[in-house]
Amino acid sequence: MTECENVQDMIRLMASKLEEMADSLSDKEVKQFIDEILGARSIYVMGAGRSGLVAKSFAMRLMHLGLKSYVIGETITPAMKDGDTVVAFSGSGETKTIAELCETAKALNGRICLVTSKKDSRIGKIANSTVVIESHRDQVDDESAEYEIRQMMGDHKSFAPLGTLFETGSMVFADSIISAVMEIIECEESDLKCRHANIE
Numbered sequence: 128m129t130e131c132e133n134v135q136d137m138i139r140l141m142a143s144k145l146e147e148m149a150d151s152l153s154d155k156e157v158k159q160f161i162d163e164i165l166g167a168r169s170i171y172v173m174g175a176g177r178s179g180l181v182a183k184s185f186a187m188r189l190m191h192l193g194l195k196s197y198v199i200g201e202t203i204t205p206a207m208k209d210g211d212t213v214v215a216f217s218g219s220g221e222t223k224t225i226a227e228l229c230e231t232a233k234a235l236n237g238r239i240c241l242v243t244s245k246k247d248s249r250i251g252k253i254a255n256s257t258v259v260i261e262s263h264r265d266q267v268d269d270e271s272a273e274y275e276i277r278q279m280m281g282d283h284k285s286f287a288p289l290g291t292l293f294e295t296g297s298m299v300f301a302d303s304i305i306s307a308v309m310e311i312i313e314c315e316e317s318d319l320k321c322r323h324a325n326i327e
């Protein structure tokens with residue numbers, strides 16, 4: 128197998144995992160998430176590491192949509208007010224810094240929307256709404272439960288290391304939410320373009 132074929136295989140494998148993720152999304156959770164976004168006065172996003180990068184790119188598109196969005200931890204992020212919305216991206220739902228920030232936001236009466244693979248987690252327990260992004264990576268070595276996944280991975284033990292399935296899945300989820308909101312508020316690509324940074 129050439130290097131290129133190997134990379135093509137990884138991309139196809141990821142595409143199939145994304146399809147599974149799409150099939151497993153809950154209608155109710157997605158509707159709740161969109162309602163929170165559309166009903167929010169201001170949206171504060173957060174996440175650590177690669178999940179934080181997904182959070183930032185989501186905040187950027189929310190701004191392009193004309194919504195008020197901020198990234199928690201950035202120098203110019205203003206004070207959160209009673210009832211403001213927080214969107215946290217955390218595959219594990221347990222990352223200490225993010226869990227503590229969510230607890231602080233909750234104490235300020237913020238609404239916590241969690242995008243995660245673990246609903247029953249420290250952040251999941253205090254979230255007002257949760258969207259579960261299925262990512263089975265943790266169980267890949269569990270013989271009984273994940274036989275099919277291991278079969279599919281075959282020679283590709285290097286496929287999607289660490290939190291990659293969650294991070295790629297939540298990035299695609301977040302972009303799909305943006306598209307869904309564009310349709311609901313009848314917003315076109317040209318509207319987003321007007322708000323895109325013009326000094327870069």
Ligand SMILES: O=C([C@H](O)CO)[C@H](O)[C@H](O)COP(=O)(O)O
Binds near residue numbers: 178291
């Ligand atoms: O950056 C990350 C790591 O490389 C896993 O791929 C994670 O996004 C970071 O550690 C945060 O973890 P979660 O809160 O569990 O998403």
